């Protein structure tokens with residue numbers, strides 16, 4: 001595993017924080033801007049880019065992405081209120097299964113531009129609430145769980161579509177849904193198009209195959225009903241490879257493929273909504289080794305914090321890539337706990353053997369007091385973690401931004 005070294009700014013902050021401010025989440029906001037600009041530049045200008053806020057909704061992250069995205073995708077009433085406040089006046093798409101009437105009503109009130117409707121029932125609820133609030137021209141994209149072409153899911157880590165799941169409408173409901181939106185039943189709603197988010201963890205060729213199949217399916221649906229669909233959202237799920245962190249999703253190849261798709265469907269606005277692949281790389285969970293011990297032949301280092309702060313390795317069952325930052329000072333008169341073996345398993349402070357951050361890390365000579373920076377902690381990290389378990393203190397948060405603000 002080649003672990004990307006922390007950026008100089010992250011390294012400096014990791015080494016300068018006092019122990020009691022560790023663990024910490026350190027975000028390199030300037031690096032995030034650079035990455036987002038690269039992604040935006042790789043996409044044809046006609047492709048719309050929404051950021052899926054659930055990957056990391058920190059206000060500083062949402063704001064830094066602002067210049068590079070066309071809008072944000074939110075998946076709950078909480079995200080809706082939060083993103084509306086953090087990024088006022090930006091277009092929002094409201095998706096997710098099980099939207100409550102109260103969430104839908106507040107989305108209508110806040111002027112959400114697009115609803116990703118997940119079922120026929122939800123369509124009726126949305127229509128009834130739009131009528132009651134007298135909101136007209138409510139934009140609807142029907143979210144479908146579409147079949148996935150060939151072996152596109154072979155490298156997927158998480159499949160939301162192409163198999164039985166609670167997400168989206170079944171294709172068998174497509175004709176009913178389109179009819180309800182075009183025969184005058186629901187005059188407050190306007191059918192904008194089709195949405196599908198079928199899998200995550202996909203490389204560019206599989207993403208392109210899926211995007212093409214979604215667009216073809218949507219074009220067939222439109223032709224069958226003689227309606228115009230203005231938009232197709234082909235979802236997120238661009239891969240982040242935790243085992244090979246230096247191998248980024250091939251945005252250039254993806255952009256080229258999307259450009260071809262856009263040329264073939266000139267009437268259509270194509271939209272993507274990545275989360276993980278935009279923000280994973282900018283975040284670091286940094287901490288300090290508290291103890292090092294040999295147990296039945298295996299070396300363990302216990303660090304301040306653990307998977308209650310960085311749940312990603314536990315949920316994805318991987319080893320979080322990390323870098324050791326040696327600290328020479330040792331304030332105690334007794335011997336410093338030091339790894340005898342060349343590989344060390346890094347665990348947290350939780351009283352469970354599942355609290356594993358990274359196994360068998362090559363870290364010869366690792367010592368108590370050394371610092372460790374876990375990479376790729378900018379998405380699905382802090383915000384998916386069960387931080388109240390065992391009542392340890394929360395991490396501190398640092399947003400490093402060297403970009404001059406105008």
Ligand SMILES: *Cc1c(COP(=O)(O)O)cnc(C)c1O
Pocket residue numbers: 052054055073075095096197200201235236237238273274275276277
């Ligand atoms: C989670 C989610 C995304 C983002 O997925 P990533 O794997 O983070 O890119 C996009 N769209 C929908 C509907 C989602 O649920």
